[in-house]
Amino acid sequence: MAGSRGAPPEHWRLAPRLVGMLWLGVACASLLCLLRCCGSEGTQSFGLSRAEAPLGEGQYGGTEAMGDADGRMMVRRRRRRKKRSAGDGEDADADGSAEEKDWRAARRLPHALIIGVKKGGTRALLEFLRLHPDVRALGSEPHFFDRHYARGLTWYRSMMPKALDGQIVMEKTPRYFVAAETPARVHAMSRDVKLIVVVRDPVTRAISDYTQIASKTPGIASFESLAFKNRSLGLVDSLWSPLYIGLYAQHLERWLAYFPLSQIHFVNGERLISDPAFELGRVQDFLGLERIITDKHFYFNKTKGFPCLKKAEGSAEPHCLGKTKGRTHVCVEPEVIRSLRLFYHPHNLRFYQMTGMDFEWK
Numbered sequence: 378m379a380g381s382r383g384a385p386p387e388h389w390r391l392a393p394r395l396v397g398m399l400w401l402g403v404a405c406a407s408l409l410c411l412l413r414c415c416g417s418e419g420t421q422s423f424g425l426s427r428a429e430a431p432l433g434e435g436q437y438g439g440t441e442a443m444g445d446a447d448g449r450m451m452v453r454r455r456r457r458r459k460k461r462s463a464g465d466g467e468d469a470d471a472d473g474s475a476e477e478k479d480w481r482a483a484r485r486l487p488h489a490l491i492i493g494v495k496k497g498g499t500r501a502l503l504e505f506l507r508l509h510p511d512v513r514a515l516g517s518e519p520h521f522f523d524r525h526y527a528r529g530l531t532w533y534r535s536m537m538p539k540a541l542d543g544q545i546v547m548e549k550t551p552r553y554f555v556a557a558e559t560p561a562r563v564h565a566m567s568r569d570v571k572l573i574v575v576v577r578d579p580v581t582r583a584i585s586d587y588t589q590i591a592s593k594t595p596g597i598a599s600f601e602s603l604a605f606k607n608r609s610l611g612l613v614d615s616l617w618s619p620l621y622i623g624l625y626a627q628h629l630e631r632w633l634a635y636f637p638l639s640q641i642h643f644v645n646g647e648r649l650i651s652d653p654a655f656e657l658g659r660v661q662d663f664l665g666l667e668r669i670i671t672d673k674h675f676y677f678n679k680t681k682g683f684p685c686l687k688k689a690e691g692s693a694e695p696h697c698l699g700k701t702k703g704r705t706h707v708c709v710e711p712e713v714i715r716s717l718r719l720f721y722h723p724h725n726l727r728f729y730q731m732t733g734m735d736f737e738w739k
Contacts, residue, residue, distance in 0.1 A: 481541055481542070482539035482540060482541050483539060483540070484534050484535060484537045484538070484539055484540075485534065485537060485540055485546050486530065486533065486534050486537065486546070486566060486567065487515075487537060487546045487547050487548050487570065488545045488546055488547065488567075488570065488571065489545055489546075489547040489570065489571040489572070489573065489664060490547060490548060490549070490550075490553065490563065490570060490571075490572055490573065491503060491547065491548070491549030491550075491551070491573045491574075491575065492549075492550070492551070492553035492554045492559070492563075492572050492573065492574055492632075493551045493552070493553060493554025493555065493574050493575065493576075493622075493628070494551055494554050494555070494574065494575060494576055494577075494582065494622055494623075494625070495551040495552065495582075495586060495622055496551075496577075496582050496585040496586045496589065497551070497574075497575040497576055497577050497582060497644075497646045498575045498577065498644065498646040498649045498650070499549050499551050499575050500549075501649060501650075501653075501684070502549075502573070502575055502644060502649060502656075502657075502660070503516075503547075503549045504686070505653060505657055505670060505674075505675075505686070506547070506657070506660065506670070508669075508670050508674060508686070509661065509666060509669050509670055510669070511543065511544050511545060511666055511667070512544065512545050512547065512664075512666070513537075513538045513539070513540040513544050513545065513546050513547070514538070514546075514547045514548065514549075515536060515537060515538060515547070515548040515549075518548070518549060518550045518551075519533065519536050519548055519550060520550050520552065521533045521536070521550070522550070522553055522556070522558075522559040522562045522563055523550065523552050523553060523556040523558070523559055526558075526562055530566060533566075536548075545664055545666070554574060554622075554628050554632075555621065555622055555628050557631060560631050560632045560634065560635045560636070561635060563635070564635040564636065568635075568636075569640075570640070571640055571642070571663065571664060572632065572636060572640055572641045572642070573641075573642050573643075573644060573660065573663070574629075574641060574642070574643050574644065575643075575644040575646050575649065576625055576643060576644070576645070576646055576728075576736065577645075577646030577647055578646075578647065578736075578738040578739070579620075579622075579623025579624075579625065579717075579721045579724075579725070579738070580623070580714060580717045580718055580721060580738075581706075582619075582622065582623055582646075583604075583619040583620050583622070583623055583717070584600065584619075584706045584707065584709055585706055586618070586619040586622065587600045587603075587619050587707065588705075588706045588707050590619070591707060600707060600709050600713070601709065601710055601713050603617055603619075604617060604619075604620060604713060604717065605716075611716055613716065613717065613720045615720075620717070623721060623724075624724055625724070625725075625728045626724050626725075626727040626728040626731055627724070629641075629728065629731055629732070630731075633731070638731075638732070638733075642659070642660065642663040643732055643734060644656050644659075644660065645734075645736060647736075650684060653672075653675050653684045654670070654671050654672035654674070654675060657670045657671075658670075658671070673687075674686060674687055675687065678697055685697035718739055721738075725738050
């Protein structure tokens, strides 16, 4: 009897186990619910960021930071939406193509440089080349290799226009040809860059250069007085900038220390005026471009004495270069011109030999 009183009832021994199992079940159910909620919110958030974020926006700069496959998929989706909403498949497809091209375009370092010479026709050449669909050219002169080199190539690249694969990026700064430090700096950027030099009769070029300087410098001394160290002895001041630039052989020698002659193309500045289509054809060949710019793009302005474009880049209107182009030169005494031609003669002959071209300057 005493033994039966000391033994606990059977259901009291089971109670602790039942309570433990109940708490374990509640904990598992709570954890499962929490995981489902978090997973649903994460999936919804991810779907919004990829499907609803507009093209070109987002935390990492839109399609530029996406993989190529993802970026192309988004472009195609937007093009299909445009087609459906526009109701004109052809126009919508054109818009989509433009968007896709803009997405693929990037700023690149130049493949070609117009390095000189001042008052040789560099502006005209650049404007004419910009007609070509495979040329993307910077309109202003960045002066990177002669004045702003310390800013670095990242800054230089940021100055360039956006271009697609296969398009040629280029800029022109005429001072590059005569600045002593530029050949090495250009070579450090790219040993394969193509170089274009526009040259003209150095005497005519010097007078044109002085004419431009005089238009901006009231009271400047005469051309005759600046061109000579001692006029009575006929000593030409070859370091005076308008005359120094015309020492083409001397400047070319520095460039040939870094680049082969095959990478340098010379444009005849006189013929660029009289027959622009011919010179543009040679330049297009040099750059590996299809000959798209032809004589149908030009007409001759008799008032300016200079070729003009029948249609400018991105316009249906005729376009002539600014009022500073084709400007009437100052009068220079014939005796001074003869002295300068004698001075330049040996330099010109050396330039002809170096380039393998006879420019027929007097």
